[in-house]
Amino acid sequence: MRKIIAVIMSVLLVVSMLAACSQPTRQTGGGGAKKKYAIIVKSTGNPFNEKQIEGFREAIEELGGEVIAKAPDQPTAEAQIQMIEELIAQKVDAIAIAANDPDALQPALQKAMKQGIKVLSFDSAVNSQSRMVHVNQADAERIGRIQIQAIYEMIGGEGDIAILSATSQATNQNTWIEWMKEELKDPKYSKINLVKIAYGDDLRDKSVSETEALLKSFPNLKGIIAPTTVGIAAAAKVLTDKGLKGQVQLTGLGLPSEMAEYIKNGVCQWMYLWNPIDVGYLAGYTAHALVEGKITGKEGEKFEAGRLGEKEVIKVDDGTEIMLGDPFRFDINNIDEWKDVY
Amino acid sequence: MFSKKTLNTRKIFFQWEWMLVLIFILINIINSLISPYYLNAGNLLNATMTFMDKAFILLPMTFVIILGAIDISVGSIVALSAVIMAVLYNTGVPMPVAMAVCIAVGTLCGFINGILIVKFKELSAMIVTLSTMIIYRGIAYIILEDRAAGKFPAWYTFLGWGYVAGIPFSLIVFAGLAVIFGLVLHKTTFGRRVYAIGNNAVASRYSGIEVDKIKLIIFTVTGTMSAVAALFLSSRMGSVRPNVATGYEMEVIAAVVLGGVSSQGGKGRMIGAVLALFVIGFLRYGLGLINISSQVLLIIIGLLLVFAVLIPNVRSKLKIKVRR
Numbered sequence: 001m002r003k004i005i006a007v008i009m010s011v012l013l014v015v016s017m018l019a020a021c022s023q024p025t026r027q028t029g030g031g032g033a034k035k036k037y038a039i040i041v042k043s044t045g046n047p048f049n050e051k052q053i054e055g056f057r058e059a060i061e062e063l064g065g066e067v068i069a070k071a072p073d074q075p076t077a078e079a080q081i082q083m084i085e086e087l088i089a090q091k092v093d094a095i096a097i098a099a100n101d102p103d104a105l106q107p108a109l110q111k112a113m114k115q116g117i118k119v120l121s122f123d124s125a126v127n128s129q130s131r132m133v134h135v136n137q138a139d140a141e142r143i144g145r146i147q148i149q150a151i152y153e154m155i156g157g158e159g160d161i162a163i164l165s166a167t168s169q170a171t172n173q174n175t176w177i178e179w180m181k182e183e184l185k186d187p188k189y190s191k192i193n194l195v196k197i198a199y200g201d202d203l204r205d206k207s208v209s210e211t212e213a214l215l216k217s218f219p220n221l222k223g224i225i226a227p228t229t230v231g232i233a234a235a236a237k238v239l240t241d242k243g244l245k246g247q248v249q250l251t252g253l254g255l256p257s258e259m260a261e262y263i264k265n266g267v268c269q270w271m272y273l274w275n276p277i278d279v280g281y282l283a284g285y286t287a288h289a290l291v292e293g294k295i296t297g298k299e300g301e302k303f304e305a306g307r308l309g310e311k312e313v314i315k316v317d318d319g320t321e322i323m324l325g326d327p328f329r330f331d332i333n334n335i336d337e338w339k340d341v342y
Numbered sequence: 343m344f345s346k347k348t349l350n351t352r353k354i355f356f357q358w359e360w361m362l363v364l365i366f367i368l369i370n371i372i373n374s375l376i377s378p379y380y381l382n383a384g385n386l387l388n389a390t391m392t393f394m395d396k397a398f399i400l401l402p403m404t405f406v407i408i409l410g411a412i413d414i415s416v417g418s419i420v421a422l423s424a425v426i427m428a429v430l431y432n433t434g435v436p437m438p439v440a441m442a443v444c445i446a447v448g449t450l451c452g453f454i455n456g457i458l459i460v461k462f463k464e465l466s467a468m469i470v471t472l473s474t475m476i477i478y479r480g481i482a483y484i485i486l487e488d489r490a491a492g493k494f495p496a497w498y499t500f501l502g503w504g505y506v507a508g509i510p511f512s513l514i515v516f517a518g519l520a521v522i523f524g525l526v527l528h529k530t531t532f533g534r535r536v537y538a539i540g541n542n543a544v545a546s547r548y549s550g551i552e553v554d555k556i557k558l559i560i561f562t563v564t565g566t567m568s569a570v571a572a573l574f575l576s577s578r579m580g581s582v583r584p585n586v587a588t589g590y591e592m593e594v595i596a597a598v599v600l601g602g603v604s605s606q607g608g609k610g611r612m613i614g615a616v617l618a619l620f621v622i623g624f625l626r627y628g629l630g631l632i633n634i635s636s637q638v639l640l641i642i643i644g645l646l647l648v649f650a651v652l653i654p655n656v657r658s659k660l661k662i663k664v665r666r
Contacts, residue, residue: 044635044636044637068633069633070633070636071635071636072636073636073637073639073640074588074589076585076586076588077579077583078575078579078586078587079636081392081578081579082392082626082630083630085388085389085391085392086627086630086631086633088388089379089382089385089388089389089631090377090379090631091379101490101579101581101583102490103490103492103493103580103581104490104579104580104581104583105580106580107499107502107503107578107579107580108578111503168488168489168583169488169489169490169583199488
């Protein structure tokens with residue numbers, strides 16, 4: 001009989017553990033009539049995503065709302081669909097999402113919009129039927145072209161180059177890569193040969209092994225462009241470890257805090273990024289403007305976005321966007337002042 | 343000690359299915375305490391939609407594990423059959439035909455698994471399905487090359503998102519299939535033979551049971567049901583990529599084992615596996631409603647599994663002690 005009691009006790013132990021895990025969130029959840037703003041990023045453990053959440057939180061706290069932040073453990077659309085369902089059940093007022101797939105979230109997000117939830121995408125867009133507006137960090141064309149121009153300068157105008165991207169469905173990465181290909185059509189790049197686009201899935205190990213595979217398969221590789229923060233850091237580590245500094249050039253989009261070491265040791269001469277905190281901050285103010293009815297996501301509407309000043313909704317392809325700004329160049333001269341920021 | 347009352351309490355504690363019912367009730371009580379949004383019939387029915395795609399694979403997987411085998415290629419079969427369906431639809435094939443092909447592809451994949459397992463007895467089901475898991479997903483990647491396909495017609499959304507009389511369509515289909523699979527397992531000669539093979543395949547063979555034929559049928563049906571899961575999943579997603587359903591095999595096997603089906607084979611009931619599926623599904627949903635981070639969620643489900651695997655051992659020791 002004592003053993004049976006032991007079994008019951010262990011069940012109770014698990015149960016109380018579950019209850020204990022939920023305790024802190026419950027306290028923050030009891031905020032009363034505050035408007036609820038949800039943010040879903042691509043995956044956990046991505047520092048860039050964490051900074052976006054930080055910016056979103058900053059904006060919503062300025063505006064007196066409540067933030068619900070969610071990050072799936074795998075960068076998949078399936079996981080994000082489940083999270084959207086959970087948010088609909090919680091009756092949030094707005095959902096801001098960085099999508100893992102542009103089309104796969106359409107049924108879920110349309111369901112949310114039907115229930116009166118304001119939906120916007122940021123960073124990585126969903127298709128225009130699945131959102132009211134998209135918050136874009138910078139002009140995709142400029143981001144794409146500028147990276148080709150950078151690698152052109154670094155490798156002295158000729159040789160094999162490769163791209164190390166995130167997942168193959170990441171909308172933003174794919175658009176930039178399209179613009180890179182567009183830039184490469186210019187006759188001045190005739191001696192540059194884009195040999196492969198590899199996908200590291202924004203996972204550190206996979207990005208490392210993809211970089212190693214690139215180096216093995218293309219011994220004449222002169223340059224790598226990694227338009228993803230996880231990818232560029234992984235590639236920089238591989239190039240440093242293998243002592244390939246100067247032989248294989250590296251540029252792309254990276255976090256100053258993670259790349260400072262490699263910009264200082266010369267593996268990556270310079271790279272670009274915007275401020276993910278500002279992307280999240282702008283997404284927060286946009287969500288608020290939608291919830292308060294100041295904007296509806298139509299072309300030409302304007303609203304005040306806190307410290308970023310006035311922003312305007314513009315038309316892009318078949319949807320609308322709000323643009324944050326241009327990508328910023330980080331090099332040996334300014335990396336020290338930025339590496340502690342993010 | 344041996345009055346009728348104590349016998350009943352003993353039954354409740356010694357039958358895992360009853361423990362699962364208790365756990366299920368507890369989880370619902372806790373969830374409704376921690377989230378004000380949990381106890382809402384509409385929301386709970388919606389929540390079932392998020393794990394119904396896996397649920398279809400759970401039914402044949404229970405048979406596979408009672409056989410004493412395992413099939414870890416199911417996630418890849420889902421991906422391959424969904425990818426072929428989406429690509430066909432995008433090249434102009436009518437959707438109903440593409441759906442039929444999806445089922446055919448899944449069935450063929452399962453049949454290949456079955457043939458390999460039956461013909462090469464020196465290879466365990468684990469090794470065979472590990473190989474086909476890699477091959478099937480590999481083919482999906484060759485076909486679609488890291489791209490997405492689909493944008494299915496509007497009516498197709500009904501499968502994964504539709505309701506009949508306020509109940510999710512996927513749940514209705516699952517309930518119907520669960521009853522059929524349960525009846526076959528527990529009420530037919532076929533079902534009894536599955537248990538016999540799981541307990542002792544060699545003895546079953548000598549007593550005239552067509553072990554190979556039964557194995558082949560079960561692995562083929564597992565493929566078919568994976569394709570059914572692919573239909574519902576792709577309907578929910580609206581578009582398909584080669585990496586869909588990654589890790590589904592582990593989640594399904596976990597639910598079956600939590601359901602009290604012995605990984606050694608020969609033991610377990612369909613109702614246990616189905617209950618366990620709802621336990622895990624509702625636990626995930628409840629914790630999602632209070633926005634617990636996904637890593638913590640994984641740890642909690644992991645602990646629940648360890649607990650489930652340990653309990654039968656503790657119980658069997660207990661039984662011996664109580665008898666003494």
